[in-house]
Amino acid sequence: MLFLPAAALCCLCSVGESVSFSCGGTEQCSSSYVLWYQKKEKETFQFIFIFDKDNGQVLSGYDKDDFSSLNKGKDWELEIKKVKPDHSATYYCSCWVSAPHSEK
Numbered sequence: 001m002l003f004l005p006a007a008a009l010c011c012l013c014s015v016g017e018s019v020s021f022s023c024g025g026t027e028q029c030s031s032s033y034v035l036w037y038q039k040k041e042k043e044t045f046q047f048i049f050i051f052d053k054d055n056g057q058v059l060s061g062y063d064k065d066d067f068s069s070l071n072k073g074k075d076w077e078l079e080i081k082k083v084k085p086d087h088s089a090t091y092y093c094s095c096w097v098s099a100p101h102s103e104k
Helices: none
Strands: 002-009 019-022 033-039 045-052 058-061 067-072 075-080 089-095
Touching: 019 067, 045 067, 058 067
Parallel strands: none
Antiparallel strands: 002 089, 019 075, 033 045, 033 089, 045 058, 067 075
16 A cells, blocks of 8 residues: 655644645556545544545545545545544545566
8 A cells, every 4th residue: 555645734724614635646556546544643544535536436434524525627635624623633645556566
């Protein structure tokens, strides 16, 4: 699994607003599925959702009232619909990358 660039969210400046984060590097993914995670200080990674980067469809995840995928031209982003203080965290995206096959 490849973890791609992260975004940190400080909620003090964004409470009540909508914010979105892009997931750079998805051209390295061997599938069209991108996973988003939330990481709060001193806690483990929390899975947010998996979506298909070809069409933005959320395939599984939690708390669809808070999070969604947002179309930005040819890219899809993680959107927090209405920021709450509890959303203060670092956000990571990841995808599957196939290992090179070796011929024997």
